[in-house]
Amino acid sequence: MLISLLQAIASGVVTGCAYALVALSLVMIYKSTDVINFGGGEMVMIGGYLAMFALLAIGLPYAGAFVFAAVVAFMVGAAFDRVVLDRMLGRALPGQSVLVAMVIATVGLSYVLKGLVRVVPYTEEVRRLAPLFAGDPVFLGPIILQRQDIAIVVIAVLLMRAWWAFFNFTLLGKALRATSQNPRAAALIGIPVRAMRMTIWGIAAIFAAMAGILLGPKLLMTPDMGSVVILAFAAAIVGGFHNLPGCILGGVVLGVVQNLVGLYISSRAIVLTPFVVIMLVLVLRPQGLFGGAVVTKKV
Amino acid sequence: MQPLFQIRDVSLQFGGLRALNGFSMEVAQGSIHALIGPNGAGKSSVFNCISRFYTPSGGDIVFDGHSLLREPAHRISAIGIARTFQNIELLRRLTVLENILIGMTQRINAYFPFAPGARRNAAERNAVRDADALLERLELASYRNVPAEDLDFGHQKLVDLARALASRPRMLLLDEPAAGLRNREIATIDALLVDLARRQGITVVLVEHVMQLVMAVADRITVLNFGEKIAEGAPERIRADPKVIEAYLGTAGDA
């Protein structure tokens, strides 16, 4: 009994790390543009397919597949901001909010990506991405982990570390952070806000795509696999949506809770977990579980 | 004589931050009372307490013998207090006329939408007639059917004011009415305030940074700094008060 609990927690942490990457992607975009990206799940999905394409069609090694997927995902995210959102903001009258329109456009993005993937080869049949490392599972005491699981945790943690260092120690990272905290002030001190926003969209797309590659071998690859995004939304909500470290923790919490629900309640209820978490957290503690005040608008 | 409006020892806290600290103020019926102070002194917090957007942690706010703290935000208008906003809070997509009608909400009774036509239509017709008269008076009549978001800044401020006046308030709270306006427009506001207070007997509480306006119209001035009252009195006295000068100069003030 204890062993199955430990096992559930361990595999929850593994998938939770991948959810955390997607949650980071969502929160990055939200913090810098106020937009909730409903296309986030499809960015995960194209990450998986790009890697599959690189492995199968181009014949790249796995490392190459990561780079290929990252580059293409960056271009997709950045292009969406430059071609669509930037123009919408540019067209808006001063003071007029185009936020709803921008959010709907991200729904459009999700359909476009899904639609594109459906018409390219490799998608008619359901596939599974090859695992990153083949080989026997690893025993950690009584817990069994696949090598892929360890790869997921290691790569996710490395990505988050790299991202943290980038934001805190590089000039570009600091400029990005300033832009997402206060675009108007950033513009005043000469930061090219539009280019920064585009970069954030690109980086956010990379994070989602990386999660797609990591989850690819664990989930079935279908054009609809973007629905995992709901777990990332729940993770972000648990973390407070403004709070980047919070959403990483939120991802892990979600992964674990999902497995515990499967273990103790019913496997049918697993899919319901993120929705219930979202509703409970928002109704009972809208600022998220991990501190942070509710932001009130100044009048 | 009992003052029309009293703020008694009000304190307001956001987490660990103390926005108002034992603040008191009295406003006489029919006067123009200015509330000034450096940025962040707590002036808008005072207004937001009166509007019941914030609830003070201590003290009381009393209008004509009633404590406002017992009322929800939407009842304040019916009690007789209207206000404008610093960063204009317009009903952007509604027309100028509709903005005024929103200000008259308390006077249009039919809440339920499917009320029988005749009575509701009569209430609406009366409201529209009054709104048109108000627009005429503020020289906004030619913009009657223009969406508020299409107006220039000066006219938007005027619409915000007109919406507040439409409820026929006994007391009007104006949050920086002159900010961002040109001199000619400030002169209009100046004349309008004097007209409201002297001829129509509306009590005016004014938060303002444009000292030229404050000194010209105010009967009495209260100075706020770091959430506390540092001076109060007639304009000439405030102008000469060393504490006030220090508060403004010490913060590289806007005076």
Next chain:
Amino acid sequence: MYGSPSYARLAPLLALVVIGIVLPPLVPQYFLSLGNTLMMYAILAVGLDLLLGWAGQFAFAHIAFYGVGVYGTVLLQSKLGIPFIPGVLIAAALAGLIAFLIAVAAIRLHSVYLALATFAFAESAQWVFNSWEGLTGGADGLRIAPPSVLGWTTGTDARAFPVIAIILALVIGATMYLTRSRLGRSLCAVRDSEHAAAVSGIDVFRTRIWAFVISGTYAGVAGGTFALFQSFVNPEAFGFSQIVLVLSMVVVGGLGTLPGPLIGAVLLGLLPEIMRTAMRGLFVWQELVYGLILILSMMFMPRGIWGLIAARGGRSK
């Protein structure tokens, strides 16, 4: 402009009723079926627009209330023998009641948070429809016996068509009254600025709750019309793609207007039909086309088709 709508403005509704009665014998069954679907979507879209466009509440739970309307009407009829008219009224009231509870629970949430909370509710509701097999038949679905409306048995597209036309006319008429009332104006005020609304004497919470209740009730009525011309229902009709479809109808047509969602319902309701019939080879491209329509319409007409028409005509609404 406010007050009761004039008879001239109500005239198109009479025309809709007349068309509903005259048309069925004259056109092929396929078009009637399409017409029924479009009219049902029109009711859904008009109801969602009251919440999203008029009251500015970014909420996604609409499709769940629609589901309550469908299952409510069908089950009241099959399990309790309640005829269509009281059945649909009870089901719509139930949808409104659930909307009320959602509104009260979510009253402090705005924008993203409201969107996600209501979206989560809609997905949970679909899960309930799927799992409550004793009532809904689960994923296998539920057969719908043809309802009888005052002795007029529907069930075929031709016989349902006039009934749905009358319901749509009533819904549009009610919306005209509503949007031209003080409550309608209050909805807009709450959308544009809760602060300005509150200091003008509008009870913001109460107004937002009304918006949810009215919108939920409309969705319940739309659900009732579903039972008039469909013979089968399963939970797939209440999934995310349906949420997005109705949302797109409102947004592409024009938020916060009455003609907008009607135009949107017709255009986007026809789209899958056109792609399925006229452009058979292009069917796999459906999602792509649909996504592009959403993106392009948001880029080039953020106020929707009706917003564009109204701006050209120099009218504010």
